[in-house]
Amino acid sequence: MSAVDTLRRVFGYDSFRGEQESIIDHLVAGGDALVLMPTGGGKSLCYQIPALVREGVGVVISPLIALMQDQVDALKALGVRAGFLNSTQDFAQRREVESAFLRGELDLLYLAPERLRVESTISLLDKGRVSLFAIDEAHCVSQWGHDFRPDYLGLSELHERWPDVPRVALTATATQATREEIATRLDLTGAKHFVASFDRPNIQYRIVPKDRPQQQLLKLLKTEHAGDAGIVYCLSRASVEKTADFLTANGIEALPYHAGLDNRTRAAHQSRFLREDGLVVVATIAFGMGIDKPDVRFVAHLDLPKSVEGYYQETGRAGRDGLPSTAWLAYGLQDVVQQRKMIDTSEGDLAHRRRLSTHLDAMLALCETVECRRVQLLAYFGQEGQPCGNCDTCLNPPTAWDGTVAAQKLLSAVYRLDNERGQRFGAGQVIDILLGRKTPKVEQFRHDQLSVFGVGTDLSESEWRGVVRQLLAQRLLAVEGDYGTLALTEDSGEVLGRRRTVRLRTEPERTAAPRSSARAKAAAVDMPAEAAPVFERLRAWRAAAAKEQGVPAYVIFHDATLRQIAARSPATLADLGGISGVGENKLARYGQQILDTLAEPAAS
Structure with a gap:
């Protein structure tokens, strides 16, 4: 089956986006690649489709142990044979996955990077046939980056042990210097680089002066994001707890997430966020990498991020479905004082502190600019941009x-x-x-x-x-x-x-929240007003199906797909199969249920 056939039959999409097709063709042909693509840009398809097209099993190295089950569940819902090996499994579970791998009954196998330091894992891969290695979240190899993982440093050995297996390293965030570091540390200096646009036009970037930030956040959530799912980032564990308590006391269901909580509590809070609608997680930066939840409508920062890379990575968790979303940051004098002090007292040599200062300077420049935020953000990653008309400095211009x-x-x-x-x-x-x-x-x-x-x-x-x-x-x-x-x-x-x-x-006068531009709204699927009740019926059906299967709702269908179904109201399975996001497996599994839901009489 060709790459295009796989895209249509398995994933339900008619055409590739951006650089996806070029990346996939390069990997299918056996080439190595380094891929930079923004969160929500479709990175996973770039290794999933080659793994399905090439002979053997695609091995995906990912640091996201807590999310591997959900990633595998999402693939199984598409009819893809997927499994994972990590420390959360018992002996019997690992043995079952290993046996499936050896029998050639897997298309994709997810591994945590530390598994490749275990001899039994190396021996297992030697006994099977690996079609490609995908190194996800590749920025984790950058030693001075915001998400460094020491186990990633050993992944350069993949090429030495399996020289004929193509490798692809993928990340959503990397400057030119970070790209070079990734290529060097992963022995990918000869790989072809694919750099997609960093622009996410559906996200509205807003940075406001701090003035009772918890109250500012509450106003944002109540006036613009009532009932929406979102993430609030704080610098300290204490601030996370206080903010979650504050939001809950004011009628917004919020859960804390930080390294001080026990593993069971963290896992439970993450699971609820993925599976329930309208939940807010208040977290340190320990939360969010690899979160595939498409309907996160806002990401808020109550403290200044340490770098533009970190900020871009965190805000990119909003609006993965392409619908209008908000990236909001409250920033004040104390943030600058605190960050400078943290750098002065940080571990590492002078060169390390200078590197941290350079990252902070770029973040401060983004906060203080009188120009378009998006233009400045894109320029940091080496990309030119035009004033977007959809950030606070465009909609309510400050002066110098x-x-x-x-x-x-x-x-x-x-x-x-x-x-x-x-x-x-x-x-x-x-x-x-x-x-x-x-x-x-x-x-x-x-x-x-x-x-x-x-x-x-x-x-x-x-x-x-x-x-x-x-x-x-x-x-x-x-x-x-x-x-x-x-x-x-x-x-x-x-x-x-x-x-x-x-x-x-x-600072501009405090006015009502800026309105999203037509450009951002164009990202939304066009759905007439009369289709809204149908959309809600479909969401209710999806929620019930997801609960029955114990998976997040987006594993069944994304909101964008349900919007198209509500707007077009297909009458037959053939019509339904022509909607983007409805592949063959999901059509066979859910098609009749959807048609039955559409046929239900409207509530009086």
Whole structure:
């Protein structure tokens, strides 16, 4: 069966997207490949179809042990013979999968990377026929990346042991430097690179100044995403727990997920998120890699991500079905202070800390830009873009202003505290001095005697905090020590000496949430209003079928497929088989149930 026939008969799609066909043809012909494709772009088809077309078993190396069962269930629902081997299985379960592999009764076998360090696994693969090796989440091999997995470093040995088996490494997130690191560490320097567009036009990127962030998040969820599934990321375990409790107390069902919870609780919360509608997970970055849930409508960050790669990877978990979704981040002065302090105290040598600082600088530049967020995000990955009309800076444009004088006032206050008094303080004390506030602390240290006392009354406290934040972002100001005190940098003198102009971002007035552009809405499947009740009946049928089988609802059908069915109202199995996402196995298994559901009288 050809690749196109496999796409249609197994997966139910008429045509490939983007680079999929070129990648698949290259692998089927026996070539090695390094594939960069955004989350939701169809990476899995790039190795699943070659595994079905080539003789033998496709071996998929994935770090996602907790999700392997769901991945295999989704393939079995398509009629694909799939299995997995990992530490969650007992001896009998492993033996059953191994026997199926040796009998040639598998199309795909999923392995955790650490399994390849076990001699019995190597011996097993030697006894069977491997059609290809797919290394999923390949960025995990990057030692200074956001998801490093030490076991990935041993995967370079695949080529040495099985030189004639094609390999494909896949990831959703990698700069040019990370791509080169992946190729070197996995011995894929001779592989063909396929780089798809990083653009996800259905995602609306929004970054807001922090102002009681939990309340801001609650407003977002209640006004724009009521009843929607979503992920909220926090930096610490304590923040995860507090935020989940806060949302639950305010009527939004939210579950915590972090490394401090026991394995059973984490697994239960992840399972509920995948299987139930409208659930919110509040998590550290330990959650989300490989989550195939297509209807995540929002990803929110209550703390600043450490890198653009991490941010892009996490926000990419929204809107995998192509429907309009939100990537929302609340960002403030304390985030910058905290991240800089974490870098200064991090393990590793100077080069490592510089690398972390470079990642943070890029993230801060994305937060502070007055240009289109999407253009800046794409540029980070080496891709050109046009203003999208669907991010906050496009829909509610901020302006830049000449903040040189304000910067001089603030830097002068920091200089006088340090050089004239031998004192260092945090942003709050410096701002109180500039605003001329005679607080007990100001009077205690006689800071009302400084020449800069009261010279900043032209700006409000929140505006001064914005100035501090942006000077930190531009490295014209630094934070030091455990208490986050402010200090000058090598570049501060350029501003104080009037040799450098400082441009600062004016925060736009807080208005109603920006509306999605027509471009984003075009991503949704066109469904007339009268089809909405039919769509809901189909969703109810799907939920019952998924519960009966113990699988996530999207394993049965994606929302996008149900929308098409509701819109077109097929009357026969042949008509239903012509809808995107309905392959032969699902047509045979669910076709009559769908037609019966469509024939049900509408509720009065």
